[in-house]
Amino acid sequence: MKNRITEILGTQYPLILGPMRLITLGEMAASVSNSGGFGQIGASGASAEMLRDEIEKAQKMTDKPFGLNMPIYRPNAFEALEIAIEMGIKTVTTSAGNPAKIIGRIKEAGLKVLHKVSTVKMALKAQEAGVDGVIATGFEAGGHVGRENITTLCLIPQLVDILDIPVVAAGGIGDGRGLIAAFALGAQGVELGTRFVCTRECASPDWYKEAIIRATDSSTLVLGKEAMPIRVLKNKKALEVADPEKAREDERIKSGGDDAYVDGDAEQAIMPAGQVASVIKQIKGIAEVFPDMVKEAKTISSELNRFFKEDD
Numbered sequence: 001m002k003n004r005i006t007e008i009l010g011t012q013y014p015l016i017l018g019p020m021r022l023i024t025l026g027e028m029a030a031s032v033s034n035s036g037g038f039g040q041i042g043a044s045g046a047s048a049e050m051l052r053d054e055i056e057k058a059q060k061m062t063d064k065p066f067g068l069n070m071p072i073y074r075p076n077a078f079e080a081l082e083i084a085i086e087m088g089i090k091t092v093t094t095s096a097g098n099p100a101k102i103i104g105r106i107k108e109a110g111l112k113v114l115h116k117v118s119t120v121k122m123a124l125k126a127q128e129a130g131v132d133g134v135i136a137t138g139f140e141a142g143g144h145v146g147r148e149n150i151t152t153l154c155l156i157p158q159l160v161d162i163l164d165i166p167v168v169a170a171g172g173i174g175d176g177r178g179l180i181a182a183f184a185l186g187a188q189g190v191e192l193g194t195r196f197v198c199t200r201e202c203a204s205p206d207w208y209k210e211a212i213i214r215a216t217d218s219s220t221l222v223l224g225k226e227a228m229p230i231r232v233l234k235n236k237k238a239l240e241v242a243d244p245e246k247a248r249e250d251e252r253i254k255s256g257g258d259d260a261y262v263d264g265d266a267e268q269a270i271m272p273a274g275q276v277a278s279v280i281k282q283i284k285g286i287a288e289v290f291p292d293m294v295k296e297a298k299t300i301s302s303e304l305n306r307f308f309k310e311d312d
């Protein structure tokens with residue numbers, strides 16, 4: 001599997017572990033990279049010391065490439081980038097902000113960068129700033145989503161048609177079916193978040209994983225539509241703050257959920273998760289997710305190939 005995304009990432013598969021605040025740390029990033037994908041450590045919510053420790057942990061566990069994600073609006077974005085450079089990370093991802101603010105230093109240090117976008121306008125701006133590729137996040141994704149409500153199915157083909165740089169699809173992908181669909185739309189890679197929350201070794205509490213397993217088609221909602229929209233699982237707390245006025249005031253929603261998803265409880269924690277939660281029916285090992293997806297996608301690809309040939 002070789003394409004422009006595997007070239008940027010230096011990986012076997014063009015498959016990316018979506019960065020998740022306080023969840024995607026060193027061990028998870030290394031396990032994903034060891035399984036052939038691109039692991040990432042999230043800088044959101046992490047101190048400089050914690051980031052250094054987590055990068056070091058990952059470096060001890062793998063000699064494969066992994067990355068660091070920096071939400072640009074966060075006060076620690078520039079410091080996190082310096083740590084990434086200093087510790088030898090080769091590819092970073094940026095989100096939530098204008099990449100033009102940070103790309104000068106990224107390129108000066110010789111790193112590659114993928115930037116997260118949710119609209120055509122944002123993607124064109126990112127390309128103009130000089131990013132190597134975009135991660136296009138559809139409205140069905142877990143965590144922060146765009147304000148324009150564009151779904152992955154409609155966003156990817158528009159970007160593929162208009163951009164010169166490669167596009168990674170994020171949002172709504174949890175298995176080989178999603179992978180094939182994203183590639184059929186023209187994506188050259190995929191990024192998964194929610195699927196990885198629901199893995200055995202993930203640091204999230206069992207009640208978070210169980211809530212994903214129990215999720216149905218109507219189990220998520222978007223909070224903070226007026227400020228920074230974020231898709232989360234419905235629970236008592238999420239329904240309480242679903243009022244846009246309250247959400248605007250709620251610092252925890254602005255900051256990408258709530259650290260209570262690491263140590264709180266099932267009714268009071270804000271638990272970011274995508275609509276794909278309703279497709280996830282099983283807790284898996286971290287190292288199984290990407291190889292299983294690839295295997296499933298290969299089977300689907302040959303079935304589709306047969307089907308379309310038969311139709312000639």
Ligand SMILES: Cc1cc2nc3c(=O)[nH]c(=O)nc-3n(C[C@H](O)[C@H](O)[C@H](O)COP(=O)(O)O)c2cc1C
Pocket residue numbers: 017018019020021023042044069071094095096116137140141142143144170171172173191192193194195197256257271272273274275276
């Ligand atoms: C719990 C959680 C935390 C997240 N935190 C971040 C983050 O800190 N930075 C970021 O760029 N994306 C974050 N995301 C988005 C993911 O990286 C990924 O793009 C998204 O989950 C993909 O959609 P999916 O959940 O449908 O797979 C988060 C998502 C979840 C579910």
